[in-house]
Amino acid sequence: MHILIVEDELGIVQFLQQGLQEEGYEVTTANDGSKGFELVQNQQFDLILLDWMLPKINGLDLCKAIRIKDQKTPIIFLTAKDTVHETIEGLKAGANDYIKKPFSFEELVERIKVHFRNRKGSEILTLGAIKIDLSKHIVLKNEEEIALTQREFELLTYLVQNKGKVCTRNQILKDVWEINFEYDTGVIDVFMNAIRKKLNLKIEEDYIKTIRGIGYIANDL
Amino acid sequence: MHILIVEDELGIVQFLQQGLQEEGYEVTTANDGSKGFELVQNQQFDLILLDWMLPKINGLDLCKAIRIKDQKTPIIFLTAKDTVHETIEGLKAGANDYIKKPFSFEELVERIKVHFRNRKGSEILTLGAIKIDLSKHIVLKNEEEIALTQREFELLTYLVQNKGKVCTRNQILKDVWEINFEYDTGVIDVFMNAIRKKLNLKIEEDYIKTIRGIGYIANDL
């Protein structure tokens, strides 16, 4: 998640940048309005923090300018201008929230999270260079998409979700195939073979190991 | 636009109800938490205004309860509890905004509008060369209008709103057809077929992919 801070007071910028980075956000800063505008033109941000009084282009105009071509990115005003009238003006200009200085950093973080909350984070599982995107239902190896069938996908996902733990054949039959009694025709082997082939995994030394007599185990290397 | 006010102080309720109705909103009120919960269960609101201290179920718990089954509807806390800690708690419970009493009615209206703006802002959905104008209720491909029926329109809209995420058949039946139990006659296939035909989408390489055994997914290319 990439946040842009447009603010000219150095102390505040540093305070915000450090705090937000500690929260795990990527942060870019601009110390005047025109620099902020330039950045917005050339890059995609997930959220913008905006001061009102800025050199060159003020925050209100910048907000309007951003909204002309981008209606989506959340903009939060962060300003000492705290009259009702100004708040309203800021919101009318296209801002999504308006926080008055002095503000609590914690509250700011919570309000930022509100905007990210509904952006459904696609859950991504990894196994070394392999990524499984559950919401997109795709598998990537080295950023290249690998087409798996439904069962292959389910089996691989199961192993990766249990990464580091041995999955017995019976567990796999139970959880992936929903076969609750002992009955093994060798389906698992067939699918393991298909998965290894498609993902180009070597039997011996790669991410998915065979535990002879027991089952399989997935592991990062 | 239908707003629910959950608030026990009669004076505030009347003040809000009248004011918001003058702004053109439809307003429903509940004077305690359990009544509010009941209304939310049985009706669809576009926004909820919530007091914190309420008889029977307090606002915080009500907010959490609503969020269990509904992540989308904006919730605005409107309360005299004004410490930073409480604000944060409210936002963490799933609220989208937190306004402290006493508040300016104008600011409230503006903040309400913010939440509806995003809805209007995304009134034009896109999927590659396809545009869906929700307010005009039309679909364009390469600026040329394509006539879709109601259900076709709803299904396409649903997929595009969930762009990049797999929509399972059950989800589609639930959200588009409002069938909440497992019952698939193959309607979805028929409509998918109609949509693809009208929009001239190839099954293999185009915007809407079939995920065998799961459902469908829309994606820009």
Place this chain on the structure above:
DNA sequence: GTGTTAACTTAATGTTTCCTTAAGATGATT
């Protein structure tokens, strides 16, 4: 209210994909 049309749903048929089985090959273990 009735007739007409369009839209929605169900059902039937065709097509494709993939799941399973089985059987031979390979490799490990005793």
Place this chain on the structure above:
DNA sequence: AATCATCTTAAGGAAACATTAAGTTAACAC
């Protein structure tokens, strides 16, 4: 070397999806 588990391949059959047609419902005009 013999045995057993796993790997590998191929083929039949089943399941899922696409497509078409027919039946049913809902909407609209008159």
